[in-house]
Amino acid sequence: MGRAQFVVRRTLQLIVTLWAVATALFLLFRSMPGDPTTYIVDPSLSGEARERLIESYGLNEPLHVQYMIYIQDVATLSFGQSFHSNRAVRDIIALYLPRTLLLMLTAFFFAYLIGITVGIIAGWRRNSDFERRSVFIALIARSFPDFWVGLIVLWIFGAWLDVIPMSGMRSGGIQYDSYWNVELWLDTIWHLIAPAAVLGFYLMGYPLLLMRNSMLEVLSQDFIEVCRARGLKERSIMFKHAARNALLPIVTAGAVALGYAVGGSVLIETVFGWPGMGREMVNAVLRRDYPVAQGTFFIFAMTVILLNFIADLAYGFLDPRVTYD
Amino acid sequence: MTTLLDVDDLEVYYETEDGPAQAVDGVSFSVEEGETLGIVGESGCGKTTLAKAIIGILPHNGYVNAGRIQFRGENLTELSDEQRRRRKWEEISMIPQSAMNGLDPVYTIREQINETIETHRPGTDRVESNRIVDEMFDLVGLDPDRADEYPHQFSGGMRQRAMIAMALSLDPSLILADEPTTALDVIMQDQILNRIEGMQDEVESSMLVITHDVSVVAETCDRVIVMYAGQIAEEGPVEEIFGNPYHPYTIGLKRAFPDIRKSNQDLMSIAGHPPELVDPPSGCRFAERCPLATEVCRTEYPPEMEFGELRTYCHHADEIDEEFRPVADRAETWEQTEAAEAKNAKATEATK
Secondary structure, three states, X not given: OOHHHHHHHHHHHHHHHHHHHHHHHHHHHHHOOOOXXXXXXXXXXXXHHHHHHHXXXXXXXXXXXXXXXXXXXXXXXXXXXXXXXXXXXXXXXXXXXXXXXXXXXXHHHHHHXXXXXXXXXXXXXXXXXXXXHHHHHHHXXXXXXXXXXXXXXXXXXXXXXXXXXXXXXXXXXXXXXXXOOHHHHHHHXXXXXXXXXXXXXHHHHHHHHHHHHHHHHHHOXXXXXXXXXXXXOHHHHHHHHHHHHHHHHHHHHHHHHHHHHHHOOHHHHHHOOOOOHHHHHHHHHHOOOHHHHHHHHHXXXXXXXXXXXXXXXXXXXXXXXXXXO | XXXXXXXXXXXXXXXXXXXXXXXXXXXXEEEEOOOEEEEXXXXXXXXXXXXXXXXXXXXXXXXXXXXXXXXOOEEHHHOOHHHHHXXXXXXXXXXXXXXXXXXXXXXXXXXXXXXHHHHHOOOOOHHHHHHHHHHHHHHOOOOHHHHHOOHXXXXXXXXXXXXXHHHHOOOOOEEEEXXXXXXXXXXXXXXXXXXXXXXXXXXXXXXXXXXXXXXXXXXXXXXXXXXXXXXXXXXXXXXXXXXXXXXXXXXHHXXXXXXXXXXXXXXXOOOOOOOOOOOOOOOOOOHHHOOOOOHHHHHOOOOEEEEOXXXXXOOOHHHHHHHHHHHOOOOHHHHOOHHHHHHHHHHHHHHO
16 A cells, blocks of 8 residues: 555544544533533523523534534534633634644754754763763653742742743733734743743653663664774764664654643643643633633644654654555 | 785673673784685684674774784774774675674665765765666676665565675775674575675685684685684684694584585584683683593693694694594594583483
């Protein structure tokens, strides 16, 4: 079976998976304790006005009708309207998702860049001080919860040294006429540094340890010895041959980890007051704002599934031994 | 003939938890231009370590403790890493023990041979290096079109041949073949051996063939070194070593291989194991397993004895012709060693 057929088959699987996720989300929120109407309908309204309101949200319909409406919404990625703010869920996601992605992708990019590089060198220089220190740091990074480190960082650098903002994504009162204003971006980056660094530090441990182990395994293989006998340059053996082969498992693990990192943004966004989608999702659940909660959950789930799909494809490009049979 | 490689009193040690293991201990030999030299010996006798030391790819815990490796009059052990690297493959290439896994799985074979050529000869254009790849593939009997495939698309024997093609690509003066046929089935072994023999006719490189398989040596080599426990036991021309050896170990080794002309010959093994290399015996390392061993063998290092073109390291080599050779074929002879007696004593103990 060729690559094209594989893509088609996986895309069909993808659609089925997403449908299952959407259905599970629908049932999950309907079976949770609590009634959305008590949150969104003013108790002082008269009975008739109240029913009209409930009807306008479609909450009077039987479950299966609600489900059909919901699936149609999901299929068009619109997710309906927020119970709470009356805005389209699509607009809410469009507002919050880029913020979360900005934070997550920045942290993720640096975490994997540094983690993989250090992992390569640590594996290459086995039994060196460099290896021992980097493994120690990676274990520290993995063991300290990021929200806890976040609080410490805020306490030291924010409250005490006063070099980072305590919360938020932008300073109040900053003037900007467009999104391409330099000052606006500098201000955003200044707000971004602390949460991205804390998150990046936490995320870094995984690729570092994984890459080191993978390097050790590859370095023990025969072809590395032959590479040395061939008189290739040290750096070429290390990166072009050893690291290139060692990278294969990191790609899969990395894509899955990125999915979870996007979904796991809730804590870090809460600690640093970053107005992202994770925080919005929690608030939506607390408000029984079904459409927003479903929409955000679905986007997170979709991210994980899509990234898995991309990892599968990437593997085929990176490793010539992988066939799509 | 001029001397290409001259190894002089070489010691290669491995760092272990119990102290240095003397994997190669005081080995001297030379390889002439155009000559094929074989090194035989059982597993762990230091032959692969010797090869790795010569090409310069000892593992991290291995090091040259003493001695010289002269290559074209240049002591390789004194060169800097960078100088050494430039001579690898260009001057000395290898067909590794595990040639089947010697190729990087994520690059095509052409890419890997090109990489080797371009590393050593910067400025070689792609057309030229591609031409070399095609030529080498032709030489080893592979279809040049298949050079663009990945190693996993090749069978074991084809990978071995691709490895030989790569070993020849820079036209080196010396090729180390470390167990070139061990991982292959008998038919493939024969093909590869024929290929190596054919190659010897076509290219002028010297070869060092390292193997535990006596038949490989008999088929390809001019001269042979028999190694035992990190040292040379005996050295000489192939016909002499297999026809009329003077070291009891060589005689025993010969007896352990079937001879096609003697139909009902009993194959024998030499009782016991090679000594520990961390703290080896001070005398002859074979003494424990040798039927001729006397007190002097256990305490004193054996002298070099010469018999025509043979070089033998044994205290009793001059007694071989009269006393040992007539009885060497008898199983009882090989029962009279320290190792065999210890084994028998253990067996009797067990039956009691």
